[in-house]
Amino acid sequence: MDPLRQPPSPCSSRPSSPRTPSCEMLGYVGIEAVLDQLKIKAMKMGFEFNIMVVGQSGLGKSTMVNTLFKSKMWKSTLPGLGVPTPKTLQLQSVTHVIEEKGVKLKLTVTDTPGFGDQINNDKCWDPILGYINEQYERYLQEEILITRQRHIPDTRVHCCVYFVPPTGHCSLRPLDIEFLQRLCQTVNVVPVIARADSLTIEEREAFRRRIQHNLRTHCIEVYPQKCFDEDINDRILNSKIRERIPFAVVGADREHLVNGRCVLGRKTKWGIIEVENMAHCEFPLLRDLLIRTHLQDLKDITHNVHYENYRVFRLNKSHVLPRGPGWVNLAPGPAPSPASPQATPRTMKVCRWTQDNSDDEY
Amino acid sequence: MASEVARHLLFQSHMAAKTAGMPSQLPDSEQNQKKDNTRSLTMSGHVGFESLPDQLVNRSIQQGFCFNILCVGETGIGKSTLIDTLFNTNFEDHESSHFYPHVRLKAQTYELQESNVHLKLTIVNTVGFGDQINKEESYQPIVDYIDAQFEAYLQEELKIKRSLFNYHDSRIHVCLYFISPTGHSLKTLDLLTMKSLDSKVNIIPVIAKADAISKTELQKFKIKLMSELVSNGVQIYQFPTDDETIAKINASMNGHLPFAVVGSMDEVKVGNKMVKARQYPWGIVQVENENHCDFVKLREMLLCTNMEDLRDQTHTRHYELYRRCKLEELGFTDVGPEHEPLSLQETYEAKRHEFYGERQRKEEEMKQTFVQRVKEKEAMLKEAERELQAKFEHLKRVHQEERIKLEEKRRLLEEEIIAFSKKKATSEIHQNQSFMVPGSSLRKDKDRKKEPGYRFELLCFDVRACETSDGRTDTEEGRGAPRPRGGLGSVWRRSQGL
Numbered sequence: 015m016d017p018l019r020q021p022p023s024p025c026s027s028r029p030s031s032p033r034t035p036s037c038e039m040l041g042y043v044g045i046e047a048v049l050d051q052l053k054i055k056a057m058k059m060g061f062e063f064n065i066m067v068v069g070q071s072g073l074g075k076s077t078m079v080n081t082l083f084k085s086k087m088w089k090s091t092l093p094g095l096g097v098p099t100p101k102t103l104q105l106q107s108v109t110h111v112i113e114e115k116g117v118k119l120k121l122t123v124t125d126t127p128g129f130g131d132q133i134n135n136d137k138c139w140d141p142i143l144g145y146i147n148e149q150y151e152r153y154l155q156e157e158i159l160i161t162r163q164r165h166i167p168d169t170r171v172h173c174c175v176y177f178v179p180p181t182g183h184c185s186l187r188p189l190d191i192e193f194l195q196r197l198c199q200t201v202n203v204v205p206v207i208a209r210a211d212s213l214t215i216e217e218r219e220a221f222r223r224r225i226q227h228n229l230r231t232h233c234i235e236v237y238p239q240k241c242f243d244e245d246i247n248d249r250i251l252n253s254k255i256r257e258r259i260p261f262a263v264v265g266a267d268r269e270h271l272v273n274g275r276c277v278l279g280r281k282t283k284w285g286i287i288e289v290e291n292m293a294h295c296e297f298p299l300l301r302d303l304l305i306r307t308h309l310q311d312l313k314d315i316t317h318n319v320h321y322e323n324y325r326v327f328r329l330n331k332s333h334v335l336p337r338g339p340g341w342v343n344l345a346p347g348p349a350p351s352p353a354s355p356q357a358t359p360r361t362m363k364v365c366r367w368t369q370d371n372s373d374d375e376y
Numbered sequence: 377m378a379s380e381v382a383r384h385l386l387f388q389s390h391m392a393a394k395t396a397g398m399p400s401q402l403p404d405s406e407q408n409q410k411k412d413n414t415r416s417l418t419m420s421g422h423v424g425f426e427s428l429p430d431q432l433v434n435r436s437i438q439q440g441f442c443f444n445i446l447c448v449g450e451t452g453i454g455k456s457t458l459i460d461t462l463f464n465t466n467f468e469d470h471e472s473s474h475f476y477p478h479v480r481l482k483a484q485t486y487e488l489q490e491s492n493v494h495l496k497l498t499i500v501n502t503v504g505f506g507d508q509i510n511k512e513e514s515y516q517p518i519v520d521y522i523d524a525q526f527e528a529y530l531q532e533e534l535k536i537k538r539s540l541f542n543y544h545d546s547r548i549h550v551c552l553y554f555i556s557p558t559g560h561s562l563k564t565l566d567l568l569t570m571k572s573l574d575s576k577v578n579i580i581p582v583i584a585k586a587d588a589i590s591k592t593e594l595q596k597f598k599i600k601l602m603s604e605l606v607s608n609g610v611q612i613y614q615f616p617t618d619d620e621t622i623a624k625i626n627a628s629m630n631g632h633l634p635f636a637v638v639g640s641m642d643e644v645k646v647g648n649k650m651v652k653a654r655q656y657p658w659g660i661v662q663v664e665n666e667n668h669c670d671f672v673k674l675r676e677m678l679l680c681t682n683m684e685d686l687r688d689q690t691h692t693r694h695y696e697l698y699r700r701c702k703l704e705e706l707g708f709t710d711v712g713p714e715h716e717p718l719s720l721q722e723t724y725e726a727k728r729h730e731f732y733g734e735r736q737r738k739e740e741e742m743k744q745t746f747v748q749r750v751k752e753k754e755a756m757l758k759e760a761e762r763e764l765q766a767k768f769e770h771l772k773r774v775h776q777e778e779r780i781k782l783e784e785k786r787r788l789l790e791e792e793i794i795a796f797s798k799k800k801a802t803s804e805i806h807q808n809q810s811f812m813v814p815g816s817s818l819r820k821d822k823d824r825k826k827e828p829g830y831r832f833e834l835l836c837f838d839v840r841a842c843e844t845s846d847g848r849t850d851t852e853e854g855r856g857a858p859r860p861r862g863g864l865g866s867v868w869r870r871s872q873g874l
Contacts (some may be wrong), residue, residue: 036487037465044680045441046493051684052436053429054619061428084421110417115426160703164692244438278421306424310431318541329536 060111060118062168063309064149066201067123068142068193069177070130073208078175078265079123081278081289082301083112086267087123103128103141124171130189139193146171146201150324170321172312173237173304174201177208178225178260182217186228194234201320202237202312204303205229210262210295211280211287218262225260236260238308242315255303261296264289440494442545443683444525446481446577447499448518448569449554450506453584458552458639459499461652461663462675463488466641467499476504479517483546498546506565515569522548522576526698533699547695549686550613550678551577554584555601555634559593562604570610576694578613578686580678581605586636586669587654587661594636601634615677616685629677635670638663 067075079087087108109122124145129138149170156166174197178190186194197203205225210218229236236259238252266280266289280287289297304312447455451474460466467486483500500521505514525547532543551573555566570579581601583589589597605612612633615626640663644653652663663671678686707727 037467039464039488041464043464043490045490045495047680048441048493048683049433052433054621055684056429056432058619084419084423085417112417112419114423117426117428119425160700162696306427309428310435326536
């Protein structure tokens with residue numbers, strides 16, 4: 015991997031500079047106790063996680079969320095006869111605080127009913143992108159205040175789970191490709207094959223290969239992104255995951271009795287599909303990825319890469335973006351500046367300005 | 377060693393207590409408590425996010441830790457020795473002299489590793505503190521240094537393209553202030569320095585070289601010091617007491633401030649093992665013996681229990697305060713004149729416009745000055761040129777005049793020569809004529825007869841250039857004696873006796 019082509023990695027291992035000599039300690043000092051201190055602090059503060067599920071209606075998004083967090087986040091909507099499909103895409107967010115073994119997690123789930131349901135789905139990704147950018151904007155506004163809060167509430171979307179309908183033999187639809195292309199640059203996307211119980215194992219594999227091929231052809235980088243792999247261990251771990259993306263998942267929130275055990279599953283006439291059985295579906299992989307192993311990583315990449323990208327874009331283009339609702343119109347200056355402000359020369363100057371100005375202060 | 381194990385056990389038991397009351401299987405019931413739009417949910421199974429703290433810790437291990445200590449104290453009070461003892465290493469350092477004219481700060485960074493924790497430790501020492509005769513400027517360099525570190529971080533944070541996650545944080549996390557063991561009270565310098573530093577950094581005062589004070593004096597000294605600090609409004613770092621695990625121990629430690637420490641890397645045999653100690657004729661002061669000094673307490677508090685809190689305080693309290701002051705100084709506010717929220721962005725824009733206007737003006741000015749200077753230079757050069765020209769002309773004229781004079785002289789000379797040769801010719805003719813007359817020439821004949829042979833006659837001097845004298849010479853000579861053309865020469869004719 016060419017280091018020059020890599021974007022800055024979010025959690026880089028410390029660069030060992032030649033100027034810092036490493037010293038041998040002659041005995042136990044107790045520095046490693048800092049890890050315990052970190053744990054205590056983290057448990058006190060609690061964790062936050064924001065997840066967004068995107069997909070057409072009826073693919074089992076709400077059920078999947080319920081299964082992931084083993085609780086009734088949403089009421090899974092049965093297709094009602096009299097319920098009209100929403101005309102525009104509306105995003106709905108719900109926040110819960112769940113606790114396990116002393117660890118508090120503030121979980122926010124954003125659903126997108128109405129995605130891809132219309133006849134003309136042109137620009138159906140705009141509300142979603144708008145929502146994601148709005149969260150970034152909110153965080154940015156908090157960050158650049160003079161008197162900041164001690165802990166800025168994090169509402170940025172850390173992960174977007176994209177549900178691909180299980181057509182089986184086709185490649186990704188144009189809608190999917192368009193959406194994924196746009197979204198992968200703004201947020202971490204994990205595509206899953208929804209309702210995978212309608213596919214046989216072989217069909218699943220073929221479909222998966224197809225999708226992987228499509229993603230590669232269109233240069234769509236889904237999570238875990240190859241360019242953010244830190245070291246050899248990460249790479250090995252993530253390659254295994256990348257092999258299996260997109261996961262074929264089945265969601266269920268009802269429990270049934272199988273062989274004397276109570277398991278979550280879907281009961282059909284020909285058998286019970288156990289959600290947590292690796293032979294039946296790949297739900298455990300998804301759950302492990304999202305919650306047990308890579309949650310912190312998702313948050314880190316969102317904070318260090320996607321948010322920073324948004325910030326750079328925002329601060330560079332601030333004078334051409336349409337003003338938001340709270341914007342105060344700047345009064346024209348007393349003497350009209352002879353050179354009309356141009357986009358490119360200005361952008362480079364801002365950071366230099368802050369440095370120059372502070373130099374003046376000194 | 378035992379204390380560390382005890383601490384681990386304490387932590388584990390605390391965790392166990394928390395999990396004891398957690399049922400693993402619950403029926404599907406939710407408890408809807410609407411608090412700030414969030415509900416608490418009880419899960420019906422094991423989800424697995426209790427590994428979150430571990431994920432966080434793993435990430436921190438990968439990133440490495442960074443800790444910066446500032447040691448302020450007079451020269452020779454034992455700062456370097458204490459740091460060596462604290463971290464159980466021999467950091468290289470020379471003894472400083474007492475004769476520095478100003479206080480300087482010397483920073484050194486080391487990489488330490490313990491099990492899987494990498495720590496980038498920076499020790500900043502004040503060199504020459506308290507040595508000068510006039511100590512008024514002593515604490516200013518320290519304050520400036522701390523501010524400079526904050527400034528560097530602020531600059532990085534305000535950049536457009538920034539990389540905060542691999543920024544080497546050089547902000548000072550803790551300041552160990554060394555008080556000399558006089559036994560009486562704080563020195564004025566100490567008080568002033570601490571007062572100027574307390575809002576910028578976490579200060580932990582320590583009594584250095586505590587083996588110079590007896591136990592009873594120490595108690596009184598501590599009480600005196602603390603009351604002086606409190607009465608002067610100096611805010612030293614208080615160990616945090618909000619978390620139950622460490623609240624008790626922190627609270628008791630708060631009562632032992634300032635710590636009376638002894639530092640030593642020398643090993644002395646006590647009983648049947650080697651311990652770090654200082655050996656005196658009247659006894660051995662053991663560094664790690666809690667009865668002898670508070671060194672163990674300091675190490676406990678500083679490294680094992682509160683390192684993270686120190687870093688947190690630096691970032692959320694001291695740095696934020698600095699940032700707020702700095703940005704307000706630069707003219708940014710959160711609230712506009714009509715008390716509507718003004719965003720940093722807008723002030724940024726306004727400043728930017730202003731700055732550009734200013735810059736345009738300056739550019740114009742500079743351009744004009746430049747043009748002015750160029751003109752002046754041109755004028756100067758022209759002037760010089762003219763002068764040179766005049767000189768040249770003058771010289772030329774002088775040269776011309778001289779030449780004319782010389783020409784004149786030459787002409788005169790030539791005329792003289794002509795005149796002279798004419799005279800000579802006429803005198804010769806006269807002479808020849810006089811020879812025809814017998815009488816007068818007898819003597820000459822006799823002379824001549826006496827001297828038979830030849831006589832060389834000077835015919836003429838040729839001083840003239842050939843071209844001017846061609847015609848005349850021939851007519852003069854008449855007899856066609858060969859005359860050498862060109863050059864100076866005298867022509868002699870060999871004449872037979874006449």
